[in-house]
Amino acid sequence: MKKFALFAAASALVLAASGCSAATEAHPEEMHADNGWVRAYEMTAMPGGMTGAFAEITNHTNADVTLVGASSSIANMVEVHEVVSVDGEMKMRPKEGGIVIPAGETVTLEPGGLHIMLMDTTAAILEGDEITLTLDFDGAEDLTVTWPAKSAAAGDEEYQSK
Numbered sequence: 287m288k289k290f291a292l293f294a295a296a297s298a299l300v301l302a303a304s305g306c307s308a309a310t311e312a313h314p315e316e317m318h319a320d321n322g323w324v325r326a327y328e329m330t331a332m333p334g335g336m337t338g339a340f341a342e343i344t345n346h347t348n349a350d351v352t353l354v355g356a357s358s359s360i361a362n363m364v365e366v367h368e369v370v371s372v373d374g375e376m377k378m379r380p381k382e383g384g385i386v387i388p389a390g391e392t393v394t395l396e397p398g399g400l401h402i403m404l405m406d407t408t409a410a411i412l413e414g415d416e417i418t419l420t421l422d423f424d425g426a427e428d429l430t431v432t433w434p435a436k437s438a439a440a441g442d443e444e445y446q447s448k
């Protein structure tokens with residue numbers, strides 16, 4: 287029960303931070319990122335780790351928009367990744383050309399699928415931390431978001447460097 291309350295509070299914070307609210311006239315953003323979070327786990331307990339960031343990204347424009355990358359003071363390298371099956375194993379790799387969000391549609395970034403990869407982290411990321419990222423879009427204005435760090439199960443993918 288307590289856990290649920292915490293989660294609800296975190297979600298409310300995310301909504302506020304990403305500029306999304308029920309009053310659609312109130313925000314001019316073309317792109318929305320909802321329910322965003324960053325995975326906190328043993329690899330993020332110290333600087334130099336890597337982890338994924340996830341969200342539902344909605345394109346409110348009339349044309350396709352591509353998430354080509356992101357930046358954050360929490361990581362020296364940030365990429366957009368996909369997960370593919372290689373010889374029966376799930377591996378992640380940079381998503382060539384970025385992640386396309388078709389006009390009017392929502393694309394979900396989630397463990398085991400498309401995600402934003404934070405690499406060579408500059409500080410520990412612990413559950414409850416707030417992580418600020420700027421999403422770099424091709425076709426729309428960049429969007430700065432603040433997402434909570436949450437511990438959660440990952441997909442089973444491994445990093446594929448090539």
Ligand SMILES: [Cu+2]
Nearest residue numbers: 367378379403
């Ligand atoms: Cu990745």
